[in-house]
Amino acid sequence: MANELSGKLVAILVTRGFEQVELTEPRQALHDAGATTHIVSPEEERVRAWDHTQWGDEFPVDAHLDVANPGDYVALLLPGGVMNPDRLRMDARAVQFVRTFVEGNKPIAVICHGPWTLIEADAVRGKRMTSYPSLKTDLRNAGADWVDESVVVDGNLVSSRNPGDIPDFNHEMIALFSREAERVHAASEQR
Numbered sequence: 001m002a003n004e005l006s007g008k009l010v011a012i013l014v015t016r017g018f019e020q021v022e023l024t025e026p027r028q029a030l031h032d033a034g035a036t037t038h039i040v041s042p043e044e045e046r047v048r049a050w051d052h053t054q055w056g057d058e059f060p061v062d063a064h065l066d067v068a069n070p071g072d073y074v075a076l077l078l079p080g081g082v083m084n085p086d087r088l089r090m091d092a093r094a095v096q097f098v099r100t101f102v103e104g105n106k107p108i109a110v111i112c113h114g115p116w117t118l119i120e121a122d123a124v125r126g127k128r129m130t131s132y133p134s135l136k137t138d139l140r141n142a143g144a145d146w147v148d149e150s151v152v153v154d155g156n157l158v159s160s161r162n163p164g165d166i167p168d169f170n171h172e173m174i175a176l177f178s179r180e181a182e183r184v185h186a187a188s189e190q191r
Contacts, residue, residue: 004178006034011063011073013040013097013117017083020049020056021163022111026077029170033178038062038073042091050081065093070100074184075177080112080132080162089120098123107156107180109173111166115139115159128152129159156180 010030012023027037041047042065049056070076076098078085088094094117101108102123110118115131116138118124125143130152139146151160151168158176160169 003034004174005030005074005181008035008074008177008181009072010035010037010075010077010177011040011068011070011097011101012037012077012079013065013088013094014047014079015042015084015087015091015094016048017050017081017087018047018079019081019084019112019163020051021166022079022081022114023049023059023077025163025166026079026109026111026170026173029174030077030177033174035177037077038068040065040068040097042066042088042094050083065091065097068097070097070104070106073101073106074181075107075109076101077173078108078110078114078117080110080114082113085113085116088117095120105156107158107176109158109169109176111160111169112162115144118157123157127157128154129157130161131159132162 030037039061040063041061046058048058098121112132119142128145130149136146150165151172153172158172
């Protein structure tokens, strides 16, 4: 995994309380694959992580949610944490941001409690996916086929359960995002 995503821009949508490792490790995997990432957030300049049982580090916001254009990004990463997706699903701007990726059939990687935002965007119906176990009923009620596996890929969606799954998650996320980048590149060359 060296430069599969060279020159590609990936959005990471978070707000206060995202699980730190669910941003930092996938983000590093994206950077290692050559991607550039933007932290997109409704927070103004910095956004604070949750680190297992206490507040974690602060991270600079690259693009405020009010001005971030989903069309600028080839893919979307949705870290979990309990607070983060719970806040995002209550923010109409965040839900619309996610919905734009879904409607554009762009790849989305989601982990842990992150699917709450996808549920709010009506993006899980008919999808086979996984999540933190406490979301099983929420996902099933929203029309998803929930399974207890470390990583699940269904179309343009890759999902995982928790931080312990990050190695599998990163591998499949990079593969999915790379396939999409190749597809977009091939389509642009045919024009």
